[in-house]
Amino acid sequence: VDSAHQRGIRILFDVVMNHTGYATLADMQEYQFGALYLSGDEVKKSLGERWSDWKPAAGQTWHSFNDYINFSDKTGWDKWWGKNWIRTDIGDYDNPGFDDLTMSLAFLPDIKTESTTASGLPVFYKNKMDTHAKAIDGYTPRDYLTHWLSQWVRDYGIDGFRVDTAKHVELPAWQQLKTEASAALREWKKANPDKALDDKPFWMTGEAWGHGVMQ
Numbered sequence: 001v002d003s004a005h006q007r008g009i010r011i012l013f014d015v016v017m018n019h020t021g022y023a024t025l026a027d028m029q030e031y032q033f034g035a036l037y038l039s040g041d042e043v044k045k046s047l048g049e050r051w052s053d054w055k056p057a058a059g060q061t062w063h064s065f066n067d068y069i070n071f072s073d074k075t076g077w078d079k080w081w082g083k084n085w086i087r088t089d090i091g092d093y094d095n096p097g098f099d100d101l102t103m104s105l106a107f108l109p110d111i112k113t114e115s116t117t118a119s120g121l122p123v124f125y126k127n128k129m130d131t132h133a134k135a136i137d138g139y140t141p142r143d144y145l146t147h148w149l150s151q152w153v154r155d156y157g158i159d160g161f162r163v164d165t166a167k168h169v170e171l172p173a174w175q176q177l178k179t180e181a182s183a184a185l186r187e188w189k190k191a192n193p194d195k196a197l198d199d200k201p202f203w204m205t206g207e208a209w210g211h212g213v214m215q
Contacts, residue, residue: 001156005197010159012203013152017145017173018165019108020086025065026052031124035076036068084119085141086111100168113142113173146177154184157195159203166206178204 001011028034029051038046046068047054056064070076077091087094087102088109096104104110112119118138125131133148152158161181163174182202189196 001158002195005157005195008197010197010203011157012160012162013149013158014164015149015161015177016164017111017113017142017149017177018168019105019110020081022108023069023080023090024052025054026050027124028069031079031127033076033079033124033127035070035073037070038068079123081109082119082123084112084115084117085122101170103168105165105168110168111141111145113145113169115140115142119144142173142176146173146180149177150180150184153181153202154188157185157188157192159185159197161202161204163204163206165209167208174204174206178202 004011023034025047036043047065054065056062071090074092077093080091083093086109087096088104089095089107090109093109096102096110101114102110117140119141121133121135121144125133133144136143136147139147149161158181161177163169163177166174181204185202189199
């Protein structure tokens with residue numbers, strides 16, 4: 001970031017607050033969540049010692065690993081994000097809705113950015129030894145996300161965000177992110193006057209799928 005700023009280049013992050021990623025074999029093994037239809041020696045025979053090394057066999061595709069995963073196992077999937085964080089058609093989670101704000105976009109778990117319930121950290125963070133995330137009393141998923149994203153600005157002087165899937169997140173959530181990130185950039189520029197390009201404010205834009213220049 002410093003090298004870019006020295007050359008007059010601003011740094012933008014592409015940020016996502018609407019959804020998480022899909023569960024992967026690598027994450028399931030490392031962070032100990034989810035469940036498989038396989039048991040005992042079948043696991044190593046089908047997935048290998050390290051599940052991330054799995055490759056499709058003859059007649060399979062790169063999506064075939066999903067056939068080994070038991071997505072209905074409630075106990076195993078409770079160890080993933082936790083019901084306070086997401087809605088998804090997996091395990092015992094709340095089902096996604098049918099409107100833009102609560103739907104499961106492309107079957108991705110939808111983050112409960114509208115929730116007013118204190119969520120704690122995602123459950124699988126207990127097994128993520130390299131996380132620096134700390135639980136904050138009273139914080140909701142939205143509070144955690146805006147706090148974490150703004151911390152990048154506060155630490156490194158990130159100049160702006162391009163927000164993904166803007167219409168699928170409540171406007172107050174985007175306003176909260178803009179407010180916190182703007183304050184963070186002001187703090188960074190005050191603390192790092194020799195690194196700041198200028199005194200321009202934090203910049204944000206939102207991606208709205210299908211909304212072209214003719215609309």
